[in-house]
Amino acid sequence: MRKTLYIIGLSTFVFSCTSQQNVKKTAYKPKTPVSQAKPAVKTPVAEAAKPKITNDHGAEFFTVNLADPKNNDNTASYGSIVSAKPAGYKVVKTYFPAIGQNFRQRYLILHYTALADDKSITVLTQQGVSAHYLVNNTGDNEIYQLVDENKRSYHAGVSNWRNDKNLNDTSIGIEIVNTGYTADATGKKIFVPFSDDQVKKVAALAKDIVNRYQIPATNVLAHSDIAPTRKQDPGPMFPWKKLYDEYQIGMWYDEAAKQSFLDLAQTDFATRYSEPSFIFLIQTALQKFGYYLDLSGKWDDGTKKTIEAFQYHFRPQNYDGIMDAETWAILQALNQKYPAK
Incomplete structure (x- = not known):
């Protein structure tokens, strides 16, 4: 019996020692920590300086653009700033202007009046049609403004171009004094040419408008382009190619x-x-x-x-x-x- 117990005890001791040796062999060794790069500190982007608002006889103005002209976005103002005046509160321009805006004026539409000078003025100022500008045919250096550029004039009527419609909402209209056309015996339309003085006026005026509002070439159009089934103006005698070649206005093919x-x-x-x-x-x-x-x-x-x-x-x-x-x-x-x- 004693011999048996001795053998059992010796076996347990040997097993215990063997187990401890195995533990030592497989003992955990901590891994060397891998250093991680620190996240780069972003330099805060400086906010664009806000334009100074000038005051002239109680009217506020600003002419500095903060937006991206490549996207036809613009924050510049070409007229006085119109603001609400809520009773009991003060509207302030601490954060004015937001950069997310652009011009309403996206199109330039050219017309002829189909009337002489005096009648053109009367109709465009005293009746239910109008235009922002009227180019006379009297040989002087005057161009008549009839409607504020920030307002809608009634010159385009039912109209479409590409994805846009009702272009009175988004256009500036130029009327040119010209009597239009008469039909010959075969029914062919015979159009009246425009004087050189008128073409120069139109070109100078159009160039100014296109540059200020960044109007693309595809949006400088004839009334007949945006209402082809009912309008002919300014007709085939208007020198579109001359405007393109000499003034870089509008479209032309290569x-x-x-x-x-x-x-x-x-x-x-x-x-x-x-x-x-x-x-x-x-x-x-x-x-x-x-x-x-x-x-x-x-x-x-x-x-x-x-x-x-x-x-x-x-x-x-x-x-x-x-x-x-x-x-x-x-x-x-x-x-x-x-x-x-």
Whole structure:
């Protein structure tokens, strides 16, 4: 019995020692801590300095822009600041102006009056139509302002361009004294030219407006562009190319691009002319450029008048409202140069 107990005790002792040796072999060794980079401290961005507000006979003004002109955003003011006057409270401009704003004036629309000078003034000041400016034909250096640029004038009526409509809300209108057109024996419209003095006035005025409000070339338009089924002004005698070439105002196509499209169009234009799919393609291109029309796949009256309006602006040598290869080439060249965003 004693011998048995001795053997059991010796075995337990050996097992215990062996276990302790194993523990020592696998003893935990703490890992060397890995140093982590400290987060970079952001330097606070300095807030743009607020513009100084000047006071002139009780009216407040500021002319410093804080926003991004590339986005057609602007905080500059070209008139006095209009503020609320709530009873019992004081409106302060401690944090004025916020940078999230832009101009209401996004379009410049050109018209002719279809009247002589005196009648143009009477109609545009005493009746339910108006414009911000009137360019006379009297040979002087005066341009008549009829409506504050910050106010809506009633010059565009029912109107559309690209994704915008009711352009009275977002445009400045310039009326040019011109008697418009008469129809000859065949019904063709014969338009009256504009004087050199008028064109110079319009160019100087348009340049000033476009620069101040950062109006893009695609938004300098004829009344006939934004209402092609009911308006013809300022017609094919207005020198759009001259404004583009000499004053960098508005749109015009590149001749090389036009010629390239014309070479392609001449190969199959005549054979495809009456195909509904081809008519639909042309209507879609007109709509893509900016005109508002139905995609009917037919040479309907609305499509013809839209083509005529397009020709007034970009192909004044031929404004019969019929889509030919050259008009089609010009349209494609313009869509390539001024893609819709």
